[in-house]
Amino acid sequence: MLDATLKAQLQQYMGMLRQPIRLIASLDDSAASQEMRGLLDDIVGVSDKISLDVSGQDARKPSFVIAREGETSGVRFAGLPLGHEFTSLVLALLWTGGHPPKVEQEVIDSIKALDGDFAFEVYMSLSCHNCPDVVQALSLMAILNPKVRTVVIEGGTFQQEVTDREIMAVPMVFLNGQVFGSGRMTVEEIVAKLDTNAxxxxxxxxxxxxxxxxxxxxxxxxxxxxxxxxxxxxxxxxxxxxxxxxxxxxxxxxxxxxxxxxxxxxxxxxxxxxxxxxxxxxxxxxxxxxxxxxxxxxxxxxxxxxxxxxxxxxxxxxxxxxxxWRNVNVPGEQEYKNKGVAYCPHCDGPLFKGKRTAVIGGGNSGVEAAIDLAGIVQHVTLIEFADQLKADAVLVSKLKSLPNVTIHVNAQTTEITGADGKVNGLKYKDRVSGQEHLVPLEGVFVQIGLxxxxxxxxxxxxxxxxxxxxxxxxxxxxxxxxxxxxxxxxxxxxxxxxxxxxxxxxxxxxxxxxxxxxxxxxxxxxxxx
Structure with missing residues (x-):
């Protein structure tokens, strides 16, 4: 599963384990489970302090728990924690195995002092660079405090959950079944939200x-x-x-x-x-x-x-x-934020795979976003207020070469529409003719500066x-x-x-x-x- 370079790095890190840990896997006959089994075998193969138990019966398959030897609870990863999340996996293994986290002692004490019942679910995508901070924070909290339970869910593997829970931006965090927060959060921020006297x-x-x-x-x-x-x-x-x-x-x-x-x-x-x-x-x-x-x-x-x-x-x-990031300030933007309105194409783009999207803004950020999305989504419509794109010529040339991109200049966004709590379209006015247009779509990425x-x-x-x-x-x-x-x-x-x-x-x-x-x-x- 892992290439030789990653295996060598993993073996070096696992040499820092101070106590035995156990991986408890819940698998089925799916291709995703076979991939997870390969990953787990690779992990077990680099250290005699790690064992594998495939008798897990969690409802989410494939998934696995990283637990201390003799215990059954710990951080659970549902789906493969690779890509940006490989570091999160390594840290969870190290922390569970007794390696001290590089976190201020004051923060550790605050985590351990939390009292209550905290069941976290964090949805992430493997291409999201904002997700690891949240995943690692919630993983650490579950390792340090038995009253905190954390499940890390890879949205691509559990697409039906993403659809059912109307998740259109990552990272998205649920606490005890209710939305807790979205976007990048540090462990200090999460603890502060839970500790009302902080x-x-x-x-x-x-x-x-x-x-x-x-x-x-x-x-x-x-x-x-x-x-x-x-x-x-x-x-x-x-x-x-x-x-x-x-x-x-x-x-x-x-x-x-x-x-x-x-x-x-x-x-x-x-x-x-x-x-x-x-x-x-x-x-x-x-x-x-x-x-x-x-x-x-x-x-x-x-x-x-x-x-x-x-x-x-x-x-x-x-x-x-x-x-x-500057808001476009039209009806629907705030109402549908994280429900189709997004600001980070790298983080949230994979959630719109095969869907129709728009990018508002024709500067470098907007054109780069449109190029990035075009490789993932069904179609991209770029909306630019001015009479020409302001991005660098090389980017504009690349954008115009893509078959699933439509560009509208002299276009003023007037509304982001939606139904059932989700975006379903974007309205814009042609600044030359004055004619109104509606573009049916599922996602809007705002890229209009600061x-x-x-x-x-x-x-x-x-x-x-x-x-x-x-x-x-x-x-x-x-x-x-x-x-x-x-x-x-x-x-x-x-x-x-x-x-x-x-x-x-x-x-x-x-x-x-x-x-x-x-x-x-x-x-x-x-x-x-």
């Missing part, structure tokens, strides 16, 4: 922190670069991020970051955080800023109030809150008409001691490499600001004589 405790921790020399709000490439450059000056640095890595986490391939030939978004985001932590920066994840309070006097402290009520203080602040995450700053500092933070050539805002960098600013060209450079620049500017502040008065000397 916010109050976190606010108290933030309030107790001493003032930083530099506080960075946002943990994308701009924020990470700012943190590294500031920390290397030997000053006290903190990063408060809603999600470390920002929108990089939702990027599939990165091929234009100088010196890195090719990587993917989640891997790049993990590397950003690792480097920031290397410099002993105080990283505060899952922190959403709600209010900026400027200093009341020259050289005073700037304050940032968080959504949980906590307040952080600093001598200078760098805002790097990034941007998010909007800066700056709503919380309105009335506090200067924003452009597009909501971007207005900065000068050195990253200064119009508020003393407050700087900004990255996609949330007026700096043109929203690219990772540009955001990182702007973050470094803002950190140097913040340091320059700090060293020009009046020195604190020395403590009074008292003679011992």
């Amino acid at each position: 916010g109050e405790r976190e606010a108290a921790k933030l309030n107790a922190k001493d003032a930083y020399d530099v506080l960075i709000v946002g943990g994308g490439p701009a924020g990470a670069a700012a943190a590294v450059y500031a920390a290397r000056k030997g000053i006290r640095v903190g990063v408060a991020a809603e999600r470390f890595g920002g929108q990089v986490n939702d990027t599939l391939a990165i091929e234009n970051y100088i010196s890195v030939l090719e990587t993917d978004g989640p891997k790049f985001a993990a590397a950003l955080e690792a480097q920031v932590r290397h410099y002993e920066v105080d990283v505060m994840n899952l922190q959403r800023a709600e209010k900026l309070i400027p200093a009341t006097e020259p050289g005073g402290l700037v304050q940032v109030q968080m959504a949980n009520g906590g307040v952080l203080k600093a001598r200078s602040v760098i805002l790097s809150t990034g941007a998010r 909007v800066p995450n700056t709503e919380w700053l309105k009335g506090t500092l200067e924003l452009s008409r597009f909501g971007e933070i207005v900065v000068d050539a050195k990253g200064h805002t119009n508020v003393e001691g407050v700087f900004a960098a990255g996609d949330c600013t007026t700096v043109p060209y929203k690219q990772i490499v540009i955001a990182a450079g702007e973050g470094a620049k803002a950190a140097l500017s913040a340091f320059d600001h700090l060293i020009r502040q009046p020195a604190a008065a020395p403590a009074e000397f008292v003679s011992a004589a």
Whole structure:
């Protein structure tokens, strides 16, 4: 089942097992079960600490549980955990076998302290780069806390379940039979949703922190670069991020970051955080800023109030809150989000195999999405508001060569229609003739650019008409001691490499600001004589 390279890697990892584990499989006569049996035989063959039991009677076939020796419960994988999920499989094997997870002890303690009955089902696709974080988080929770049960379901194998439960985006998580959440979630986010007192405790921790020399709000490439450059000056640095890595986490391939030939978004985001932590920066994840309070006097402290009520203080602040996907803002978009309206073709495209889809947006993202989908779905209709596609010529040429793609320019999307809780069409108006058209379809992918995450700053500092933070050539805002960098600013060209450079620049500017502040008065000397 596994090729020689994967077997060698698996054997190396399984050498880290500290205690015996057992794979309990529920199989039938299907081809999928035969594939799973081959995978399980390969796993058992690389370590004498792993045994296989094929007497499982779970209703989902094929599936298998990873359990400690002498136990029957653990993480269950329904369908083959390959592709992006092979790492999730390896980690589940290691954690069940006693290898410690690379998770903060505070998070481990929070998982173990959860009290209740938590039966999770997480649907994923093997091409989804957002799914592994959720799969690994829920797997770890089931391994650490016997009150948590996790089943990881590969949607392609259990297509009827996907249809019956109207799952049109992954990852999709159910808790005790009810929808719990969709999209990328970290283990900290999941635990916080289950632990109702977490916010109050976190606010108290933030309030107790001493003032930083530099506080960075946002943990994308701009924020990470700012943190590294500031920390290397030997000053006290903190990063408060809603999600470390920002929108990089939702990027599939990165091929234009100088010196890195090719990587993917989640891997790049993990590397950003690792480097920031290397410099002993105080990283505060899952922190959403709600209010900026400027200093009341020259050289005073700037304050940032968080959504949980906590307040952080600093001598200078760098805002790097990034941007998010722009909504098309037509009737039906919010109503059918995750029910046919999607924003990640790489994650959700496989769920529309053999179906009709549309892509809204003719820039690079939209055209790339249409090309990607064309290899999976029955037909793609691309809708572009302008009179021509704005993507690179090579992409447009590729798109036009595909037989199952229709392109409409000068087309204004007016409505996403649906019935029985699911998308069934898209309406657009021809901007030249004024004629209305209805395209019958099952999925709509919105790819029309970004909007800066700056709503919380309105009335506090200067924003452009597009909501971007207005900065000068050195990253200064119009508020003393407050700087900004990255996609949330007026700096043109929203690219990772540009955001990182702007973050470094803002950190140097913040340091320059700090060293020009009046020195604190020395403590009074008292003679011992």
